[in-house]
Amino acid sequence: MKLSFCYFQKFCxxxxxxVLATASGIxxxxxxxxxxxxxxxxxxAYISLLQMCVMPLLISAVLLSVGRMLQAGMSGRKLSAxxxxxxxxxxxxxxxxxxxxxxxxxGRSLDQQDQMLIGSQxxxxxxxxxxxxxxxxxxxxxxxxxxxxxxxSEGHNLPVLFFCIVMGxxxxxxxxxxxxxxxxxxxxxxxxxxxxxxxxxxxxPLGLFCLFSAQVSKLGGGVLLALxxxxxxxxxxxxxxxxxxxxxxWIKTRQSLLTVIIALKHSIIxxxxxxxxxxxxxxxxxxxxxxxxxxxxxxxxxxPLGFTINPQGNVAVFSLMLVFMLQLYNIPIxxxxxxxxxxxxxxxxxxASTAPGIAGLTMLAIAFKPFNLPVxxxxxxLSAIDPVIDPLFTAVNVTGNAATTxxxxxxxxxxxx
Amino acid sequence: MVQLLAFVITLSLPSFVLADSSTQLSxxxxxxxxxxxxxxxxxxxxxxxxxPFFMQNRDNTLSGLDVELAYEIxxxxxxxxxxxxxxxxxxxxxxxxxxxxxxxxxxSLSQTPKRALFVSFTKPYVxxxxxxxxxxxxxxxxxxxxxxxxxxxxxxNDFAGYEWLTTSHIDIGTIAGSSYIDFAHRDYPKxxxxxxxxxxxxxxxxxxxxxxxxxxxxxxVKSWTTHNTQEILFVRPLVISNRRDPIAIAVHWNERQLxxxxxxxxxxxxxxxxxxxxxxxxxxSEDWRED
Numbered sequence: 001m002k003l004s005f006c007y008f009q010k011f012c013x014x015x016x017x018x019v020l021a022t023a024s025g026i027x028x029x030x031x032x033x034x035x036x037x038x039x040x041x042x043x044x045a046y047i048s049l050l051q052m053c054v055m056p057l058l059i060s061a062v063l064l065s066v067g068r069m070l071q072a073g074m075s076g077r078k079l080s081a082x083x084x085x086x087x088x089x090x091x092x093x094x095x096x097x098x099x100x101x102x103x104x105x106x107g108r109s110l111d112q113q114d115q116m117l118i119g120s121q122x123x124x125x126x127x128x129x130x131x132x133x134x135x136x137x138x139x140x141x142x143x144x145x146x147x148x149x150x151x152x153s154e155g156h157n158l159p160v161l162f163f164c165i166v167m168g169x170x171x172x173x174x175x176x177x178x179x180x181x182x183x184x185x186x187x188x189x190x191x192x193x194x195x196x197x198x199x200x201x202x203x204x205p206l207g208l209f210c211l212f213s214a215q216v217s218k219l220g221g222g223v224l225l226a227l228x229x230x231x232x233x234x235x236x237x238x239x240x241x242x243x244x245x246x247x248x249x250w251i252k253t254r255q256s257l258l259t260v261i262i263a264l265k266h267s268i269i270x271x272x273x274x275x276x277x278x279x280x281x282x283x284x285x286x287x288x289x290x291x292x293x294x295x296x297x298x299x300x301x302x303x304p305l306g307f308t309i310n311p312q313g314n315v316a317v318f319s320l321m322l323v324f325m326l327q328l329y330n331i332p333i334x335x336x337x338x339x340x341x342x343x344x345x346x347x348x349x350x351x352a353s354t355a356p357g358i359a360g361l362t363m364l365a366i367a368f369k370p371f372n373l374p375v376x377x378x379x380x381x382l383s384a385i386d387p388v389i390d391p392l393f394t395a396v397n398v399t400g401n402a403a404t405t406x407x408x409x410x411x412x413x414x415x416x417x
Numbered sequence: 418m419v420q421l422l423a424f425v426i427t428l429s430l431p432s433f434v435l436a437d438s439s440t441q442l443s444x445x446x447x448x449x450x451x452x453x454x455x456x457x458x459x460x461x462x463x464x465x466x467x468x469p470f471f472m473q474n475r476d477n478t479l480s481g482l483d484v485e486l487a488y489e490i491x492x493x494x495x496x497x498x499x500x501x502x503x504x505x506x507x508x509x510x511x512x513x514x515x516x517x518x519x520x521x522x523x524x525s526l527s528q529t530p531k532r533a534l535f536v537s538f539t540k541p542y543v544x545x546x547x548x549x550x551x552x553x554x555x556x557x558x559x560x561x562x563x564x565x566x567x568x569x570x571x572x573x574n575d576f577a578g579y580e581w582l583t584t585s586h587i588d589i590g591t592i593a594g595s596s597y598i599d600f601a602h603r604d605y606p607k608x609x610x611x612x613x614x615x616x617x618x619x620x621x622x623x624x625x626x627x628x629x630x631x632x633x634x635x636x637x638v639k640s641w642t643t644h645n646t647q648e649i650l651f652v653r654p655l656v657i658s659n660r661r662d663p664i665a666i667a668v669h670w671n672e673r674q675l676x677x678x679x680x681x682x683x684x685x686x687x688x689x690x691x692x693x694x695x696x697x698x699x700x701x702s703e704d705w706r707e708d
Binding site: 123 | 554556560642645647
């Protein structure tokens with residue numbers, strides 16, 4: 001009995017099983033969209049289970065890592081190294097994405113028919129949306145929570161992170177005697193969450209199957225097809241960035257490329273399936289610390305923090321979108337504008353990731369306003385291609401933050417040889 | 418009055434009744450006598466087609482809401498019909514009636530106080546609304562921030578979210594010689610009103626960014642957007658639901674009986690459902706396009 005359970009565990013976690021589950025999910029979504037759409041509820045339940053663990057894990061990971069780092073006498077130099085890496089990282093992402101978009105010129109490739117198709121969809125969308133009032137709009141990133149418990153319950157990650165860092169610093173500066181019980185409790189919570197997620201991984205094949213089939217079944221033609229050039233460009237940029245990130249990790253870890261990819265397999269597949277970088281957070285932390293031997297404390301801090309303030313995927317999409325719209329509306333792009341494009345993409349991308357849920361797209365306004373581009377059109381187009389774009393760029397977020405961890409992490413014991 | 422009513426109802430029967438009514442003819446008002454003895458109703462109309470109100474078909478016949486209404490009226494009078502389409506602007510259509518070259522004008526005419534100085538209008542048979550075609554790029558320049566928009570109250574506002582239309586110095590294009598020149602001056606006092614000969618000229622100017630908006634009636638704007646969906650990425654149609662544009666028939670100011678008769682006729686067409694059917698076909702559906 002125990003043996004067969006053991007085999008079952010191995011089966012569930014085997015990469016081939018995951019690939020098979022994904023592939024069959026996609027097939028079902030393509031061939032039987034109605035059945036596939038019905039599986040959405042199972043998929044959503046699975047994501048909810050994963051996300052249920054995210055907030056406790058985030059809080060405990062950050063508290064623990066900051067507290068322990070302070071106890072171990074971590075210097076401010078480390079933190080500034082992190083900030084520099086993030087800024088440079090995001091800037092280079094925006095640069096790569098913008099350059100690709102400037103070369104590929106997706107905004108000029110829309111022909112008459114594409115425009116007609118998009119136009120009629122916009123008309124329909126605008127005639128319906130005049131009837132509904134949008135729900136409370138996200139008014140911009142806040143950093144300091146007035147009420148941390150409210151921030152936790154509303155899912156505002158950035159204020160929660162801020163609180164945890166500050167609290168972690170405070171805890172770490174207390175005497176060992178006072179802070180240890182709390183840190184021990186936090187550590188136990190942390191490990192418990194990891195265990196819980198580990199168990200959830202056994203259900204990953206089922207979850208992937210349901211999620212992918214539901215996602216694929218919802219893919220309509222229409223605007224998605226009209227924007228196919230843009231989507232292909234996005235896919236290319238995505239692949240390029242992920243290759244760079246995996247390359248960075250590979251160089252830093254000095255293990256074989258295959259080892260790196262296998263270690264990150266869960267993170268990447270979960271991000272593709274759930275479009276939620278938070279849901280992939282636990283497996284990413286595990287992958288970087290256990291499998292690839294980076295410093296766990298660093299991973300515990302950089303990864304939760306990074307998913308909020310280091311969203312490489314968001315920045316890439318927003319800079320692609322910005323260049324696309326500039327080309328579409330025939331606004332000339334002078335060399336001097338490129339700097340504004342980079343800065344605006346980074347700012348709007350970071351602002352978007354601090355927003356709960358889908359309100360993030362409204363942050364596109366930060367990038368569009370200075371160029372007087374119509375924000376509602378940008379949001380409409382992005383929402384239309386979201387089912388394809390979101391998984392891809394979540395994977396970029398995840399691998400990007402793993403790479404940031406690799407760059408900032410000190411040599412851990414596994415590497416010191 | 419009652420006598421005339423009875424006479425009119427009798428007239429909807431075959432028109433050979435007229436042949437031995439020569440004694441009754443002389444008790445008619447002069448304008449009605451003129452039309453009936455001529456045996457033809459001259460309807461003034463704009464030279465350019467204005468779908469869905471009046472348009473020329475491939476076989477050179479006319480169709481449209483105004484055309485069908487005109488036929489109903491001529492049928493009711495028991496006379497034939499001819500359309501006089503000399504007018505190059507809508508104001509010129511009004512002139513045709515004022516100068517007596519046409520008996521009545523049915524040409525998607527907006528009932529405005531300025532025109533009512535020179536001609537009489539029936540009660541409106543269609544109520545349109547003002548509509549704008551906005552250049553999206555230019556509108557973004559003025560649009561409020563998303564954050565501010567959220568704090569706006571829910572109350573009914575003519576230009577909810579588009580207040581900049583009335584407060585900024587924008588360029589609004591509209592059709593020369595139409596009522597919309599007056600509407601533009603009245604409702605957008607800070608704007609520069611640019612007249613154009615045709616809607617497509619105005620739209621072309623809007624698309625290249627020389628205008629911020631084009632102002633016209635919602636029927637026309639809707640028709641244009643349906644035909645030009647490829648431009649929707651660049652322009653946005655906006656109906657101002659609180660700005661009504663009443664469409665009525667114009668007659669000479671002195672021809673009170675004709676006016677009275679027309680109002681009665683319109684009332685009858687309203688109550689027997691003809692007007693409703695016409696509006697449903699031409700204004701609320703796109704079916705008329707296929708024919």
